Amino acid sequence: MPLPPAHPSRPTLSDTILASAQNVQAVLAGRSLSDSLSTTPAALRASVQAVAFHTLRNLGLAREIKLLMVKRTPPNQLFDALLLVSLALLETAIDAAETPPDTSPARRHIPVYAVHTVVDQAVGVIDGQKKLQPYKALLNGVLRSYIRERPGILTQARKNPEARYNHPAWWIHRLRKAYPDQWQALLAAANIPGPMTLRVNARRASVADLMTALQDAGISAVSSSEHAITLASPLPVHDIPGFDEGWWSVQDMAAQQAAMLLPLTPGMRVLDACAAPGGKTAHILERADVELLALDTDPQRLQRIHQNLQRVGLDGDHVSTKCADAADPASWWDERPFDAVLADVPCTASGVVRRHPDIRWLRREADIRRTAQLQGQIIDALWTTVGPGGHMLYATCSIFPQEGEQQAEQFAQRHADARRLPAPGQLLPLDGAGGVTHDGFFYALFAKTA
Numbered sequence: 001m002p003l004p005p006a007h008p009s010r011p012t013l014s015d016t017i018l019a020s021a022q023n024v025q026a027v028l029a030g031r032s033l034s035d036s037l038s039t040t041p042a043a044l045r046a047s048v049q050a051v052a053f054h055t056l057r058n059l060g061l062a063r064e065i066k067l068l069m070v071k072r073t074p075p076n077q078l079f080d081a082l083l084l085v086s087l088a089l090l091e092t093a094i095d096a097a098e099t100p101p102d103t104s105p106a107r108r109h110i111p112v113y114a115v116h117t118v119v120d121q122a123v124g125v126i127d128g129q130k131k132l133q134p135y136k137a138l139l140n141g142v143l144r145s146y147i148r149e150r151p152g153i154l155t156q157a158r159k160n161p162e163a164r165y166n167h168p169a170w171w172i173h174r175l176r177k178a179y180p181d182q183w184q185a186l187l188a189a190a191n192i193p194g195p196m197t198l199r200v201n202a203r204r205a206s207v208a209d210l211m212t213a214l215q216d217a218g219i220s221a222v223s224s225s226e227h228a229i230t231l232a233s234p235l236p237v238h239d240i241p242g243f244d245e246g247w248w249s250v251q252d253m254a255a256q257q258a259a260m261l262l263p264l265t266p267g268m269r270v271l272d273a274c275a276a277p278g279g280k281t282a283h284i285l286e287r288a289d290v291e292l293l294a295l296d297t298d299p300q301r302l303q304r305i306h307q308n309l310q311r312v313g314l315d316g317d318h319v320s321t322k323c324a325d326a327a328d329p330a331s332w333w334d335e336r337p338f339d340a341v342l343a344d345v346p347c348t349a350s351g352v353v354r355r356h357p358d359i360r361w362l363r364r365e366a367d368i369r370r371t372a373q374l375q376g377q378i379i380d381a382l383w384t385t386v387g388p389g390g391h392m393l394y395a396t397c398s399i400f401p402q403e404g405e406q407q408a409e410q411f412a413q414r415h416a417d418a419r420r421l422p423a424p425g426q427l428l429p430l431d432g433a434g435g436v437t438h439d440g441f442f443y444a445l446f447a448k449t450a
């Protein structure tokens, strides 16, 4: 559990580095970063998020540098994480001092401090941590040696692909195999934070209304599609006009395609089978007056569906939610067929690593097969609930083909009554139109022929 800073009102860089190390330690122990960050004191959260994200985006390199420089790492996990955070910040500090400043939007998120500030503040962390006292000289020595010996160490470290690409070796191998011409671009893109994109609620506002309100508030943004606006820089939702009024929701451009791909007409019976926290549920209801059932196995996440629908003004008798397993219709289905089913199934989330830099380190290669198996079970079960002439949209935020094209092909082979309709298939998180990138997603649409 992260400790409060020494001076809650004026956190120092040492406070940030310590809390970042505690968060990185939590991720290395298998906890998700967003979960761990939620226990970081509010006054530190923004700076810690920046430094922890940066460390996880550079973890392969920091680990390799550490291995080359510290022959025997002391058996203290917090110290280990402190070394990794300090090395990631130090490498960036030296790089920034040696190269012209890069203020492009893609680089603006990077926490850059002066080289000696990083060393002093990192070593200063130890002064307030009794259990780390024995390692003060080691940390000081490693950081100062790195400043002197960097060129050779860096060259040596980058021979390891995990250090060069900052992803686990198995992940690099999988992408290389699946995308022989694009794997390096995909790995590079995964280290650039995604933009903040807003989906405009057509029932409450238009893109033109919101663009005017943003301009009046001095917020720079572009209209990125008929229903979407992308901000030049991310902002807290309450700093953007119209959030409480339900004018818009935060949703990536690729995720916005789900409700657009699903054929919807008023009065239809729609199932959103893996619905929480309800981003796509809200979009479906913004598009058409339908009767909707939303399922999810996670009771806490399920509650957020109603909160989100209330904010956009679309909660009501036409929407019901159930905490239930989509793969077991006998436990929740009343046998009245659905006209449209959205199967936004659980996945490895390999398409959204730019927003969640911990994912690549938390996943194991075996998760792909395990998740693909679960996805197959869910969509086979959901298919039984689709009425003749009805549709099912299969969606994942993954770029591994086992959860995308291979899953869709195998489903079509298993179900003679499934006709595959045009849908984008694999969307890769690479530069889209106008330079605005979207997350990695997969979509396959099926119609029931009998």
Ligand SMILES: C[S@@+](CC[C@H](N)C(=O)[O-])C[C@H]1O[C@@H](n2cnc3c(N)ncnc32)[C@H](O)[C@@H]1O
Pocket: 273, 274, 275, 276, 277, 278, 279, 280, 281, 295, 296, 297, 298, 301, 324, 325, 326, 327, 344, 345, 346, 347, 378
């Ligand atoms: C990709 S997320 C859904 C995101 C959501 N559709 C949205 O747009 O906000 C997948 C969801 O599936 C839920 N889930 C996992 N296994 C499930 C199952 N067997 N049945 C129903 N929901 C499940 C998870 O709790 C998670 O909320």
